[in-house]
Amino acid sequence: MDTLKRFYGFSLIFTLICLGLGVWYGVESTGTFAGTAQMLWIIVVLSILEISLSFDNAVVNASVLKDMDRVWQKRFLTWGIAFAVFGMRIVFPLAIVAIAAGIGPMETIRLSLNDPVEYERLVSSAHVGIAGFGGAFLAMVGLKFFFDGEKDVHWIEVVERFLGRFAALPAAEIGLLLLSIWGISLLLPDEEALTFVVAGLLGIVTFIAVEGVSTMLELHEEKQRLAGAVVRSGLGGFLYLNILDASFSFDGVIGAFALSNNMIVIALGLSIGAMFVRSMTIHLVEKGTLAQYRFLEHGAFWAIIVLGAIMLLSAKWHIPETITGLFGAILIGLSLLWSVRFNRRNPASFDHDLRGEQPAAH
Numbered sequence: 001m002d003t004l005k006r007f008y009g010f011s012l013i014f015t016l017i018c019l020g021l022g023v024w025y026g027v028e029s030t031g032t033f034a035g036t037a038q039m040l041w042i043i044v045v046l047s048i049l050e051i052s053l054s055f056d057n058a059v060v061n062a063s064v065l066k067d068m069d070r071v072w073q074k075r076f077l078t079w080g081i082a083f084a085v086f087g088m089r090i091v092f093p094l095a096i097v098a099i100a101a102g103i104g105p106m107e108t109i110r111l112s113l114n115d116p117v118e119y120e121r122l123v124s125s126a127h128v129g130i131a132g133f134g135g136a137f138l139a140m141v142g143l144k145f146f147f148d149g150e151k152d153v154h155w156i157e158v159v160e161r162f163l164g165r166f167a168a169l170p171a172a173e174i175g176l177l178l179l180s181i182w183g184i185s186l187l188l189p190d191e192e193a194l195t196f197v198v199a200g201l202l203g204i205v206t207f208i209a210v211e212g213v214s215t216m217l218e219l220h221e222e223k224q225r226l227a228g229a230v231v232r233s234g235l236g237g238f239l240y241l242n243i244l245d246a247s248f249s250f251d252g253v254i255g256a257f258a259l260s261n262n263m264i265v266i267a268l269g270l271s272i273g274a275m276f277v278r279s280m281t282i283h284l285v286e287k288g289t290l291a292q293y294r295f296l297e298h299g300a301f302w303a304i305i306v307l308g309a310i311m312l313l314s315a316k317w318h319i320p321e322t323i324t325g326l327f328g329a330i331l332i333g334l335s336l337l338w339s340v341r342f343n344r345r346n347p348a349s350f351d352h353d354l355r356g357e358q359p360a361a362h
Contacts (some may be wrong), residue, residue, distance in 0.1 A: 007283040011275045018268045019043065025264055042260045043269040049256075050273020056307070056328050057245065058277050059300035060141070062284035064241055073285070077237050077278060083242055090267045092246075096130075097122040112263040120261035128192045128315045129199040135311030136177060136203030141244060142305035143173035144211075155298035155335055174204060180312065187316045196315050210240050294342060299335025303328040 022043045026036030065073050097119055098108040112119045145151075146163040154160040166172040181200040185193040256266045284290060290297050306327045310319050 001213065007286075008276070011272075011279040014275045015272050022093070022265070022268050032097040039262075039265055042265055043272070046256055046260070046266065046269025047272035047276070050270050051276050053110050054273060054298040055276045055280065056303035056332060058280035058284060059290070059296060059332065060244065060304065061241055061277075061281040062290055063297050063300070065281065065285050066288075066290060068238075072238050076241055078284060080238070080245065082276075090263075093123050093263065093266075096126045099126075109255045116263070117261065118260040125285070126189070129195050131205075131311050131315040132196040132199030133203040134180070135308045135314075136181060136200040137207050137243070137308075138304050138311065139177050139180075139308030140173065140204055140207040142301045142308060144207075145301040146305075147173045153294055153298075155338060156302070160298070167288070177204065180309075183314055184315060200312070205242065210243055214240055234341055292343075293336055293339035295335040295339045296332065297335075299332040302335075303331045306331065 019040060022040050023036060026039040030036055032041070061076075065076065068076075077345050094105065094108045094112065097103075098105055099113065103111070111122075143163075146160055147167050150167075151160070151164055154164075177200075181197060185197045188196055199360060256270060260266055260269075307324060310327070313319065
């Protein structure tokens with residue numbers, strides 16, 4: 001109970017506030033008990049959907065945060081959540097509509113409130129581009145983890161060792177992803193194919209740019225350390241995590257329209273889910289869960305690759321969000337079970353992991 005209160009207390013309070021706003025909005029907009037109850041139900045379902053789709057996001061966030069300075073950890077968990085909740089769940093869909101329709105921000109807000117059907121159509125019309133960008137970025141995140149010759153902890157050993165051998169080949173993961181994007185584009189109409197390829201390329205370039213900025217910052221900070229300066233690292237990781245969070249939220253925002261085309265209902269439901277992802281991230285970091293369960297991180301990165309692949313394929317075929325969430329849950333669940341089994345069979349190694357003596361799985 002203390003753990004629940006410590007890590008999830010604020011999220012529970014935030015949930016009650018959002019549900020209260022949902023009741024108020026339901027009464028104001030529908031004026032009926034049935035209409036208000038239906039809105040609340042959709043908000044709850046959307047929040048559960050967002051949590052189920054984003055658990056792998058929490059694990060990956062924790063894997064980056066555990067190596068960041070305490071100050072930057074707090075900045076991500078405060079400023080970052082504001083960006084995730086307000087920026088991606090509210091501003092992002094509005095920006096898509098404004099660009100697609102060529103209208104101003106105030107007109108976009110009016111459209112979302114007064115003509116939700118048209119608003120949904122405009123957001124959905126941008127799906128091919130979003131699928132290309134988000135899918136490519138997430139696929140790069142996952143592939144980069146496994147195309148690593150220095151990684152000495154493997155879960156699916158045959159596959160992961162095979163991928164690790166290609167680490168010496170420059171940009172092997174980029175070549176593989178480019179071939180995948182090109183192959184999917186051949187299945188699309190010409191106009192959509194161009195949009196998809198350009199968006200995919202931008203997703204890859206964005207990943208490379210973020211990695212480049214992170215590397216430059218790390219080199220600069222290392223130079224300062226050698227000169228005897230006190231350095232508080234984390235800006236590169238902060239930028240990386242916020243872009244990663246944005247990519248994870250793409251599918252949730254688009255998928256939410258399968259349940260509702262009301263901007264306020266969607267924002268309330270997804271915001272609750274985003275807040276719980278923040279709480280799960282804090283829980284994983286402070287409890288050292290990644291050290292206790294050595295394959296959990298691997299399961300999360302495999303889930304990211306699957307999510308990226310599903311996003312890319314969704315440019316051609318509609319894939320229900322429940323399937324996406326199910327794949328992620330299965331992979332993470334299996335990696336957790338394998339970790340527990342490993343700890344039982346190797347208690348000495350488990351103790352080393354808890355004390356931080358085992359090399360990280362990177």
